[in-house]
Every structure is written in structure tokens, then in C-alpha cells.
Amino acid sequence: MTMPMQTPSRFAPNRARDIMCLGRLAVDLYAQQVGARLEDVSTFSKYLGGSSANIAFGYARLGLKSSMLARVGNDHMGRFLIETLEREGCDVSHVRVDHERLTALVLLGLEDRDTFPLVFYRENCADMAVDEADFDEAYIASSKALLITGTHFSTEQVHRTGRRALEYARRNNVRTILDIDYRPVLWGLTGKADGETRFIANESVTGHLQRILPLMDLVIGTEEEFRIAGGKDRLIDALSMVRKVTSATLVVKRGPLGCSIVEGAVPASIDDAPVQVEVLNVLGAGDAFASGFLSGWLRDEPLEACARSANASGALVVSRHGCAPAMPTPAELDYFLGEAKKDPDRMRRPDKDATLARLHRVSPNRKQWDEVLGFAFDHRPQFFELAQQTGASEARISKLKQLFVDAVAQTEKELGLQERIGVLIDGRYGQDALNAATGRGWWIGRPVELPGSLPLVFDQGR
Secondary structure (H helix, E strand, O other), rough: OOOOOOOOOOOOOOOEEEEEEEEEEEEEEEOOOOOOOHHOOOOEEEEEEOOHHHHHHHHHHHHOEEEEEEEEEEHHHHHHHHHHHHOOOOEEOOOOOOOOOOOOEEEEEEOOOOOOOOOEEEEOHHHHHHHHOOOOOOHHHEEEEEEEEEEHHOHHHHHHHHHHHHHHHHHOEEEEEEEEOOOOHOOOOOOOOOOOOOOOOOOOHHHHHHHHHHHOOOOEEHHHHHHHHHHHHHHHHHHHHHHHHHHEEEEOOOOOEEEEEOOOOOOOOHHHHHHHOOOOOOOOOOOHHHHHHHHHHHHOHHHHHHHHHHHHHHHHHHOOOOOOOOOHHHHHHHHHHHHHHHHHHHHHHHHHHHHHHHHHHOOOOOOOOOOOOOEOOOOHHHHHHHHHHHHOOOOOHHHHHHHHHHHHHHHHHHHHOOOOOEOOOOOOHHHHHHHHHHHOOOOOEOOEEEOOOOOEEHHHOO
């Protein structure tokens, strides 16, 4: 019996990693007051950010092996980024700590449906100092694919680093991907506070990108981003110019129209592109789109399937606050795509679907506590009565609870109980103990009820 021939893989076999991402790694501070000017916002939510980092995070969340190549500062924000990526399953062995620079920050607002104030704090930031000495050829060769964002060709330093990574990749049959990621402010084309402007034509940027494009196997961008890459006003003309310098597969993100994929010759109209996939939501989220697309592409799935996953990922993220934490899991994607096939009208508002909301809460990877060795010292009236009986000050209760934390830490160390310790501490007498327990990797709980209350009353009325 003759066996059917298998379609050859796009990728070299036996690679330890699916993809490595070189580019921006920053903290996003998203305004919590939706509908307010950035000037009027009073609180922000802190998330992992940066295009490359979001893609690496989203890819890891989809259950594949991603690695981040970047720098962070020797600061609290840098440690937050490393821990966030690591917790999601992304390899951070090549995220270097830069002792001379700070981690980049971004402020983002959501003023109305069309206005999204955006301010980049990236002058001399850590991720723009990533250096070719931060990695070697063996690291690049360990992956199926290498993704670099356009911003990381915008200065001499990162351009040199990106070219060296591409050199290693091409030499070792590692597929290369460019996410154009065009931000005029990061190329010095706008005022420093104008991160919102998404397109400014510039011959120098176009020429710069066109010297990189021949080294790519896959190029992802919006219509505006392909216009800057091609140096033409009309999208189809820009794509034709891009095709003159690269044979890469071109993935055009078209917002409410979904996406178009061009392999080979550029058609007379983008609507005639061989692969057209509509989006189910009116907007898409670019980094989630890339993660979704690459999750299929790196599994050798057909381009149509890659595009469906990409559009679905973007639609889910845009319905939530933030980017990285909003990225979908495989369970969310499967449910969304399945329901959209049955009832596309209902899935045009994924934010209204209770099952999706539940899946987003419960399906991401979380630390598994198979065993917790807990010590509860959240007692309040008991310690108060003991202090009264002995004539001791209430302040001594706080000191005692701090000693309990010291005792737990000593026990953990002597018996090798790391990743298994839990404590239950109150906030009334144990606030200092709670502070001392934080950051140790312990399971920490605190009571919320007023002791002895029936019916239940919350402590301090909260």
C-alpha cells in the first residue's frame, strides 16, 4: 500500500524552541478611567508590554515554546517583566539586566473610540541597548524561527544587533519574521509625546526597511506599515515594491476587513489576494494577531487556518483591558472559533460571553500547589485576651507575628520546603508580618471576617 506523501515542514527539525523574539520589552501602564483624557486619569493598571514581548507572551500562553531576547533595567519594573514572562512559560535566559539603563515605560489612555493617547518613555532605555554580545550563534540556531520588530532596526546599535541575529538565523535554517511595528515617534519623526500618530511617510525609514526585507521569510504589518515598507501611498503599489526586494510571505492586517495574505506575485487588487479571512470583531489587536498567526504557522498549518487563529486572537484581546494579560489560551480560541462558526452574530461581542470570561479566568497556566504546609496565626481576639491577661502592650502582638514569619522562613530553609509553604495572617495585628512574608514565594491568605460574628460581618466594615 502506498502511503500519502506528507507535506514538507517549513522548519528545521529537532529545535528546542519554536520562536525567539528580539525587540521591545517594556511596562505598559493602561489608564483605568476609560473615557478620560490622559491628563485626568488618576490610576493605571500595570502590564507587560512591548510588541516583541507581547508576541512572546501570547505564544507561550498558547502552549508553545517561546524565548525573549532583550534587556531590562536593574529595577523593579525589569524584574516584573522577567517574572511575568517566566510565569507564562516563556524562556528568559537571554533577557539581560542592564545596570546602566532603566526599563522602558509606556502610558496609554482610552479616551474614546478613536482616541488612544500614547506616550513612550524610551530614551536610552534598556531594551534599545541589546547587543550582539548578549547571544551566540548556538542560541539562535536552537529555534525554528526568529522574530524581530521594525523598531529594533531604528538605531545603529539595535540595527547591528538585529543584523547579527539574522546572519546566524540564515546560516542555520532558522525562519525569519519581521513584524514591521512602525511607530513614527520611535524613529524620531514626531514630537516626543506623540506616540499616537501611526503613519508618517519617510524615505529614510523606507530605505532602511527595504535593506532588511530580503532577509525575511514572513512579513507582518498593517496597511500603513506596508505603505512605509514599500514607500508608496497606495497599498497595492507598496506591496509590489516590497515584493521586488523580498520573496517573503506577506500578511496584511486590515482591521475590520480581517487580513489578506500574499504569496508569490502581488495581485492587481488586495481583495484578489489568494488568502482572505474576515474578522469577527470590528477591531483587531496587532500583537495578539501575530501570536495567533504564528501559533499556526509554526505548526505548519495552512495559511487560512493561521489567519483564522490570528483574527480570533485579535478580536478577543481588543474586547479586554490591556494586551498581554488579555491574550487567549487554546481553550478560549477553540471555544470562540467553534461558537463563531455556529452563531457568528453572537460572537461579534465576545466581551458579553460568560463562558469566554470564565475560560479566561481559569485556563491560563497558574502555579500548581500540590501540597501546602500552612501555619495559621491570624488570631485576633485570642492574642488580645492573652496580652490583657499578661499586661503586655498590643504592640507586642505585632512583634510576635513577625517572629512567626522568621520561624517559618527558618523552617523552610532547614527542611527544604521551598514552593510548599503557606501562611494565614491577619491585617489587624499582622500587617508587618504580611509585609515580611510577601515576595518569598509563599501561599498567603488573610481573613476578612470579624471574629465570632454571626451572621457574618466583614472586618472593619469592608
